[in-house]
Amino acid sequence: MTPSAHPAVGPVLPSDLDEAAHRCLVAGFDGTTTFPDTLKRLVDRGLGGVILFTRNVRDAEQVRELTDALRAIRPDLLVAIDNEGGGIGHLVGAGAPEVPGSYALGVADDPNLTARCADALAGHLATLGISVSYAPVADLQHLPSNPIVRTRSFGADPEQAARHLRAWITATEARSVASCAKHFPGHGGTDTDSHHGIAVDPRSYDALRADLEPFRAAVAAGVPMLMSAHVVFPALDANRPATLSRRILGDLLRHDLGFDGVLVSDALEMKAIADEYGEAAGARIALAAGADQVIVAVPDLEVTLACRDEVLDALGSGVLPEERVWEAAERVRRLAERYATPTERVAAWDTGAGMEAARRAVRGQGVPAAVRGAHVVDLFPHPHPALNWGGEDLLTEVRALDPTAVGTAVVGESEDPAALVDGILTRERPLVVATCDAGLHPWQARLRDALLARRPDAVRVDTGLPEGGALCSYGRGRVNLRAVAEVLTGS
Numbered sequence: 001m002t003p004s005a006h007p008a009v010g011p012v013l014p015s016d017l018d019e020a021a022h023r024c025l026v027a028g029f030d031g032t033t034t035f036p037d038t039l040k041r042l043v044d045r046g047l048g049g050v051i052l053f054t055r056n057v058r059d060a061e062q063v064r065e066l067t068d069a070l071r072a073i074r075p076d077l078l079v080a081i082d083n084e085g086g087g088i089g090h091l092v093g094a095g096a097p098e099v100p101g102s103y104a105l106g107v108a109d110d111p112n113l114t115a116r117c118a119d120a121l122a123g124h125l126a127t128l129g130i131s132v133s134y135a136p137v138a139d140l141q142h143l144p145s146n147p148i149v150r151t152r153s154f155g156a157d158p159e160q161a162a163r164h165l166r167a168w169i170t171a172t173e174a175r176s177v178a179s180c181a182k183h184f185p186g187h188g189g190t191d192t193d194s195h196h197g198i199a200v201d202p203r204s205y206d207a208l209r210a211d212l213e214p215f216r217a218a219v220a221a222g223v224p225m226l227m228s229a230h231v232v233f234p235a236l237d238a239n240r241p242a243t244l245s246r247r248i249l250g251d252l253l254r255h256d257l258g259f260d261g262v263l264v265s266d267a268l269e270m271k272a273i274a275d276e277y278g279e280a281a282g283a284r285i286a287l288a289a290g291a292d293q294v295i296v297a298v299p300d301l302e303v304t305l306a307c308r309d310e311v312l313d314a315l316g317s318g319v320l321p322e323e324r325v326w327e328a329a330e331r332v333r334r335l336a337e338r339y340a341t342p343t344e345r346v347a348a349w350d351t352g353a354g355m356e357a358a359r360r361a362v363r364g365q366g367v368p369a370a371v372r373g374a375h376v377v378d379l380f381p382h383p384h385p386a387l388n389w390g391g392e393d394l395l396t397e398v399r400a401l402d403p404t405a406v407g408t409a410v411v412g413e414s415e416d417p418a419a420l421v422d423g424i425l426t427r428e429r430p431l432v433v434a435t436c437d438a439g440l441h442p443w444q445a446r447l448r449d450a451l452l453a454r455r456p457d458a459v460r461v462d463t464g465l466p467e468g469g470a471l472c473s474y475g476r477g478r479v480n481l482r483a484v485a486e487v488l489t490g491s
Contacts, residue, residue, distance in 0.1 A: 033066065102153055123348070163217075190231055281310065
């Protein structure tokens with residue numbers, strides 16, 4: 001039978017082995033107050049975890065009711081979410097603490113402050129009944145052309161990243177929430193987003209050593225989970241991305257780094273896996289290579305079922321060794337024993353840590369004491385489809401402090417940029433021009449340069465990685481933008 005012919009049943013194996021195989025899966029789904037019967041059946045059979053996204057979040061009370069309902073089916077179910085802070089987060093509707101992303105924390109370079117921000121994020125997760133945080137990012141940001149790591153990273157310095165990873169992991173652990181350093185062995189040396197295609201890091205093994213140091217620090221700090229990268233490293237394994245590589249997951253991670261926690265794959269529907277191998281084959285190969293759990297984040301549970309059936313078929317035929325699944329399931333069981341049950345009473349966290357960090361991260365030269373009544377032009381790309389971002393803009397934050405300000409928020413390339421420039425420059429006001437990673441988005445650079453050519457007195461702002469000569473926020477989280485707005489308005 002094909003997987004689609006028996007989506008709720010799958011191949012028949014001994015019940016304990018069937019349960020072990022299900023522990024190796026993490027599923028996304030649709031629903032805020034209810035969830036599909038198919039998901040309930042998967043949980044009944046031992047599903048190891050679920051991953052929540054913005055689509056599952058309405059408000060804090062609803063999220064807690066949802067997580068309680070899921071655990072009512074099976075108490076050892078792990079409930080996970082991407083919770084990096086900054087512009088990457090899915091819990092805005094649930095009142096998530098506002099903290100800057102990792103790059104701004106690295107710029108401020110105060111591990112105690114990083115710990116306070118991580119504590120706030122983890123404390124909030126604990127109130128919602130979420131037991132796993134797929135954070136922090138351990139990747140080093142190397143290339144200006146890297147499209148996916150950027151301000152999600154603590155920076156390019158391995159020692160600095162290690163300091164902040166230790167602080168983040170320790171603070172999260174104190175909240176009885178599982179942290180997860182990602183994306184092993186590092187995604188910062190690529191110029192391709194593995195959501196969109198196969199990413200390759202061509203550097204030599206010696207060059208890659210520095211990228212391993214933050215992961216070594218995370219392992220030494222007791223991080224309970226690591227997430228693999230869908231990146232090919234020819235110096236480590238010329239044939240397969242890390243997620244599917246026994247050399248990288250087994251020899252390097254387990255043997256050389258000594259990690260014995262849960263290794264979870266990045267989402268299998270990302271095109272680096274889905275287009276090259278298919279999600280189902282990716283699940284089988286990843287588990288065989290040494291992953292303990294594989295994530296299928298899409299809400300279409302047919303994809304999860306196809307991955308599940310591929311794993312069960314491989315177990316039944318002997319292609320996937322039983323002992324590999326037993327080993328993986330045991331690691332997941334130990335993780336669930338330690339983290340799956342939410343803390344009953346959650347202590348308060350420092351609600352001001354995020355704003356303090358964002359303010360301390362702002363850098364720039366030549367900015368006037370105040371630019372009141374300005375025309376603020378904020379240029380930024382469309383949100384990444386897999387990484388939620390609330391659409392915050394600098395104009396809103398400036399106007400909250402200076403109601404006389406006006407402006408233009410531009411999301412994506414204008415159909416008539418010349419007319420846009422003319423319209424902006426008709427106003428006799430101070431001009432602020434903000435870009436977000438203009439080096440990756442040439443339309444921003446063109447529009448910025450056209451404005452500066454006619455208004456060289458304009459104040460420049462960078463809300464992504466710094467590109468020189470601008471006031472920098474190092475991120476587009478709301479607190480990042482608010483901190484820049486304070487500087488601009490002299491507030």
